[in-house]
Every structure is written in structure tokens, then in C-alpha cells.
Amino acid sequence: MLLRRMTxxxxxxxxxxSEQMERLRRQMELxxxxxxGGRIWSTPTAGVFPLMNVTEDKDNYYVRAELPGLKADxxxxxxxxxxxxxAGERKIPAEDxxxxxxxxxxxxxxxxxxxxxPAQMNTAKVGxxxxxxxxxxxLPKAEEAKPRQIAVKAS
Numbered sequence: 001m002l003l004r005r006m007t008x009x010x011x012x013x014x015x016x017x018s019e020q021m022e023r024l025r026r027q028m029e030l031x032x033x034x035x036x037g038g039r040i041w042s043t044p045t046a047g048v049f050p051l052m053n054v055t056e057d058k059d060n061y062y063v064r065a066e067l068p069g070l071k072a073d074x075x076x077x078x079x080x081x082x083x084x085x086x087a088g089e090r091k092i093p094a095e096d097x098x099x100x101x102x103x104x105x106x107x108x109x110x111x112x113x114x115x116x117x118p119a120q121m122n123t124a125k126v127g128x129x130x131x132x133x134x135x136x137x138x139l140p141k142a143e144e145a146k147p148r149q150i151a152v153k154a155s
Contacts, residue, residue: 119145
């Protein structure tokens with residue numbers, strides 16, 4: 001059997017159960033090995049924060065970001081040309097030092113999200129509000145970015 005494997009001849013799947021389990025283990029490590037460094041089980045992370053939706057209509061772009069527990073004063077919003085940047089710091093109150101975690105998924109720390117939109121914005125007319133942990137940013141499109149109706153003349 002060893003000779004057949006080395007020469008490339010078919011083995012008709014003559015493998016032991018332990019070899020099959022080892023192959024399955026290696027495949028599982030490959031699937032989960034990206035950001036976890038080859039470990040099969042890893043601690044969960046908060047992922048991309050904040051979660052955002054970006055929509056548009058004829059005149060505006062709208063960015064809605066979920067920011068539970070953050071106050072408007074803790075946010076930094078900047079708009080330049082076709083780019084929107086939301087940054088801030090999520091603070092989670094410290095637990096009792098004797099607390100023993102059973103699950104820890106909430107991360108604290110600085111965050112930043114930058115979104116590039118398909119067209120320029122009128123930065124002088126940008127509006128933002130934060131209600132119930134949802135930041136809503138209204139970004140008016142620049143006049144040159146708005147679609148125009150062109151009349152076609154008959155000859």
C-alpha cells in the first residue's frame with residue numbers, strides 16, 4: 001500500500017480510520033485557520049463596529065450606524081469630499097474584580113469606520129442626529145453629482 005501511494009497509483013481509498021480523522025482535522029484547521037492562527041476554537045470578537053447601513057435617494061446619501069450605549073458627545077464625525085469617517089470610544093464599566101466571566105463578548109476601546117461614497121457630497125449641509133443608539137447622518141449630494149435631465153432637440 002505504501003508503494004502505491006508513493007508512485008501515484010490508485011489506492012481505492014484504502015485508508016485507516018485514524019488517517020481519515022487526521023485528514024479531517026487538518027481540513028478543519030485550514031477552514032478556521034485564517035485569523036485564528038490555526039486554532040480550531042477561538043474567543044469571539046466584537047467584529048466590525050459600528051454596524052452601518054448606507055443608502056441613497058435622488059438628493060442625499062444616508063448613513064445609519066448602530067452605536068448602543070454611546071453618547072453623541074463621544075463621537076467624532078468628519079466628512080471630506082466623498083468620504084465619511086465615524087470614530088469614537090466604546091467604554092464598558094469595569095466588573096467587580098472578583099467577577100468570574102462565563103462569556104465575554106463585549107469589547108471596549110477606540111473604533112473607527114471610514115466609508116467612501118460613489119460621488120462628492122456638499123459638506124456644508126451635512127446633518128447628523130443620534131437617537132436611541134442609532135446615529136443618522138444625512139449627506140447631501142454635491143450639485144455636480146446629482147443627475148440632470150437633458151432635453152434632446154429634434155433636428
